[in-house]
Amino acid sequence: MLAPTTLNMQKTMEEAMEVNKKIIKGIDTLLSMKDVEVAVTPKELVYEEDKMRLFHYLPKVKEVSAVPTLIVYALVNRQYMMDLQRDRSVISSWLDHGLDVYIIDWGYPDRTDRYLTMEDYIDGYIDRAVDTVRERSGQDKINILGVCQGGTFSTIYASLYPEKIKNLVTMVTPIDFSTKDGLLYIWSKHLNIDGMVDTYGVVPGDFMNIGFLMLKPFALMLDKYMGLLENLDNPDVVRDFLRMEKWIFDSPGQAGEAFRKFIKELFQENRLIQDKFELGGRKVRLKNITMPLLNVFAQQDHLVPPASSIPLNDAVGSQDKEMISFPGGHIGLYVSSKAQREVSPAVAKWLNDRSQPEKGKKKTKK
Template sequence: MLPFLMQMRLDDATEEYTELIKKIVKGIENLSRLREEDIEIGVTPKEAVYREEKLTLYHFQSTVQKQLRTPVLIVYALVNRPFMVDLQEDRSLVANLLKLGLDIYLIDWGYPTRADRWLTLDDYINGYINNCVDFIRKKHDLDKINLLGICQGGTFSLCYSAIYPEKVKNLIVMVTPVDFQISDSLLYMRGGCTLGAEALDIDLMVDCLGNIPGDFLNFEFLMLKPRQLGIQKYLDFPEIMHSEDKLLNFLRMEKWIFDSPDQAGEAYRQFLKDFYQANKLIKGEVTIGDKQVNLGNIRMPVLNLYAEKDHLVPPRSSIALERYIGTTDYTVRSFPVGHIGIYVSSKVQRDLPPIIANWLNARE
């Protein structure tokens, strides 16, 4: 006969195993009922109002009668799709901002192909973003609009606002890299912020590959936290698959993570070399086309939002912004989440949209 304690452990293990099997069986039933449309992302109603090559500018349908007069243009990163800001009905920054009376536009960069190999940051910032801003200005008969830049899109928005301050009324940046010389950040080191081309030879990569594959960037991001992002979440999957809501949340997130467009080679080359490796943004040495980027030209009100546990854009990189811009109307707010949590955390989605809406309303 087994000792009493050992018997208890065996009983506990048997019970846990039985419960796990029940969850797996229920999870298989849930999976068997799922359809592709059940894990659709970017669900808030919207209309394509402007197209240019691969780019689509969307205008979201208002959900309230009274809107803020000045619309907001969301500029997302080139990496991944922009619909993390509209992941699902109950976790949508866009939907929550609409409910608070904001008029929202969003740039969808699309999927670059080999034909876009030679697109540069000049094309993206002085071309696409500027054309979208001008379209919105003309449609609303306004001199200036509001910009909300996210991650790399925030860096683009900083560059744009420094070049065209006369077109930007208020600037909001979220989890945005500013100072790229953060030597204890794995992503920044992999990009070459410490060793430059000795860490990563961008010229060789672009010359060989042309466009940078989205799968390469996905693998790079996953390897920053290989156990948590590459193994543990799948080991934990049987524990959540019995819950239809948790299962759908998981699958929507996976769909977004692995929907990674390729990166236009020349734009990627300049961004990695000038921003990561040479840290030219805060030095005032970035040139976009024939235009110099001087952050001191940013004199419009600025709201800087960052995530305290962000492993992709370290807080120190974001909060450095205050030292380089020219505005006296500067607000910074942080949230105790990671890079993705700032979009999807239920607590952040409760607190963040009112912060943005109230901040803009006070400057309307």
């Protein structure tokens, strides 16, 4: 038999009335709002191939780093999370610190992309993007900064093409998939990826969304919106919320063959950290990575737990290698004000310190 609660009815009623008022004001706020703007930092399209587009951010300072930095974002979300809003943009922060930033926009794969492989992404799109940046900057080697799955791709690329990479930065990047600290790592072991790819061709973004929501169902499907109710009468807060909301559910489909290999050989068989992973018939050896490495991870990351990111530093052959541990979550690393103050300047400084051009190489800005 359930025991009765001892709620203070007056307090409860006051709360309810307060929420009602906020809802009414909030409706007014929502009705007056147009679509939210994201990715406002100015950039120019410098290369495109199929659905992939390579953008170059317009520098904000006069003294720009000689060695450009190419950001390789994950396939599972959209890259504009790094430039979500004016005051919460790591891109903008890096530009302020003099980095010369390029970013790959993977676009939205459709059915015609179902046969894109990991080789197409890494040996194809990323390699040609790197070559484009090298040509534009006049540098033989550039910096590569990988985010999440993009970090895994960047790591594989750096292992296969070390001659093109000056510095490697990985942020919340999964490398060792044997950990059971994250639910995705547990669930993926029982995922019939072959069935999924053979049935869908391009695995729908909604599928990914459902998976992400299930990681914290109450926080992400309920409490988040209750929190919004508290601030529904504040247009700025609502706008910030809507930007994040737009990004969270803006999940592209996953090209089947690439997704199959990623889940099977990395998540399920954990080949990368064991030096058993092959790409295009070549073995990917992490010891081939000898350039400086900065490995950034988030301590409360429920998507990519630290145990998945940390092993990279021991696996590479680099002498100059560092780790930055951020006390926050997977997304917080980019959008929280603390990360804006601490992480992005640290990353910028690390890169700037190691981005002296090679002797004889002049930077020819295009």
